[in-house]
Amino acid sequence: MGIERFVPIGALFACTRAADALVARDAAGSYCWADFTRAWAARAAQIAARPERRYLLATDHAYRFAVDWYALMVAGATAVVPPNHLPGTLAAAASWCEATLGLPVPGRPALPDPVAADELPEPRFAQARVELHTSGSTGEPKRIEKTLAMLADEVAMLEHLWGEDLGDAVVLGTVPHHHIYGLLFRVMWPLAAGRPFFALALPDPLDLAAEVMRSERAVLVSTPAHLGRLPELVELAQWRPRLARIYASGGPLAPASAHALRAELGAAPTEVLGSTETGGIAWRVRDGSATEDAWRALPGVRLNIDPAGALAVTSPYAGVTAQETGDAASWLDDGRFRLLGRLDRIVKIAGKRLALPEMERRLAEHESIAEVAVAALPGHPDRVGALLVLTATGKSTLARDGKAALMMAWRERLAEHFDAVLLPRRWRLVTQLPRDERGKLPAAAVEAALAGPEDAPLA
Structure with a gap:
């Protein structure tokens, strides 16, 4: 029924x-x-x-x-x-x-x-x-x-935008419900739509897989950090006829992860951009096109990009006052926009400005890198370091040629876009980035990981 x-x-x-x-x-x-x-x-x-x-x-x-x-x-x-x-x-x-x-x-x-x-x-x-x-x-x-x-207006907007596609699918989630994303997508929206939900978060991929297979149709509410690990841990092809849609929020989904999920499931996750202060702002689905990284404003949301490139949001889901997001952005001709990174993530090294998100984006384009975070080194604000999660290709190269060969390849890639003085002085390999339960990367956690003494075992 x-x-x-x-x-x-x-x-x-x-x-x-x-x-x-x-x-x-x-x-x-x-x-x-x-x-x-x-x-x-x-x-x-x-x-x-x-x-x-x-x-x-x-x-x-x-x-x-x-x-x-x-x-x-x-x-x-x-x-x-x-x-x-x-x-x-x-x-x-x-x-x-x-x-x-x-x-x-x-x-x-x-x-x-x-x-x-x-x-x-x-x-x-x-x-x-x-x-x-x-x-x-x-x-x-x-x-x-x-x-x-x-909150009720935002729920009504979500149902108007996607409700018909979801039907009576059961809502499963890897995220807790005590943050705005989980509260809206795992509790309030299902209640209003008469859509059943699973009452416990399912961070373990095997538990999640069991509930997906138990459901005739399911909606998954997750984060990029969880989704990036799924292709290696579960048989996603079995999920394809059962998943109505996957939502991802809490940070950008790595292009490699989006493309891997699209190959297995027929469509990449629906990414939702937003914050506790603003509510939902925009959404996108990576489709393999040249502009797949562009965002489209959610219904009812008005956006402005000032001459300095700062993105501001006016939304009925957050009151009537325009709010600065702290993000740099640029318009596309079709009304969508690209995010260019946090305005507070620009550092000066040897008198030169470095946008850390731009360096992360260039590194993430390399076939050996699944995820990356770049930050100023603790105690050395004039130097940066990189935390890196390797792809299967990267792990194979590491085993065959060693870390030095990988670092040389990464430096060569960055040297095409950045002055040599800006390149990372420390390259730390980790099994996963230190994200919190929302999928976000606390600055202190990145700095602590960069200060660690050794690379993580990658076997």
Whole structure:
């Protein structure tokens, strides 16, 4: 049976979906619409009767998160969603909350399980808020408050853009739901669209493969870091008739990874550009064309590139004020745009300006390199180093000719585009880049890896 029509987030409380309609599943069982309605209604009535308005919401189980999140929205409260579930992070986030839901936090009151609601509270969606956190990849994480209307409008846009293609496919994800990408794509959008979702993140490729094969049709919500490893670890050809679409966000998908996935699955992942502050900005699918790296703005998003090349976003999913992204960009004639790297990732070496993203792009074009990160060397801001993940070709060359031969080839490639004084002074081979759970590369993690004493074993 196909899914029921899309229902806006704010109308779910009065939705008349079939009681047995599947909402979510996990390894132990499944949860239907009647289960979901009873659970959020009881929790919403409990919250509405209490004085606390700010709740820390932290659980690894996306269905339980969805229940408590929707209850908070109906009750007009604020859901404070921490960036991770480490004890120190939970304690810090709980310090600016009045109560907790989900994981316990010492010293903070936790709500008991609610009793069944005799009647539903009057919805207070206008007062509802979700407080999220930025990744902190370029500094300390920041708290970002979203209204329910902002999030609901973005969900409606996603369904308008891709809903027909997805149908009733079950939503699987390798990403957590406590970041904006996972919250929208793994929880809110499936709920509004009547599309079932798997309640646990599936970072292990074998667990993910089992759930894909268990599903008639599936949607995968992932990151470039996870997707880049899949072709070597699972039989992707078996997924081809089952996958409706793959989404990738959290960083750029390496061209080699996109092309490998396209060869196995018939289409490259749909990459989504965005941030906690701006919401979704743009999307692309690499198709092998000369302009496959170009991005197209999402519906409703207005973009501006100033004379200095800085990209700014005005979006209904983030309020009405234009926001600087910190990215350099340039227009294509057809209205799409190319990203040219972070404006804060330009360094000066021997008086010459070096755009680190441009050097990364040139290195990534070499057949031996799967992924690369370039950064100033710790303690030596006038020198740069490169972290490199090798392709199968690169590993073969390393085994046959040694690292010196690879470094010579990389220097020759870069020398076609950069002055010799700008070339990396350190080449560190790693099995994977030090990405966080969002797929982002924290600057401190890159610097720490470059400061390490040895190359990683690559066998």
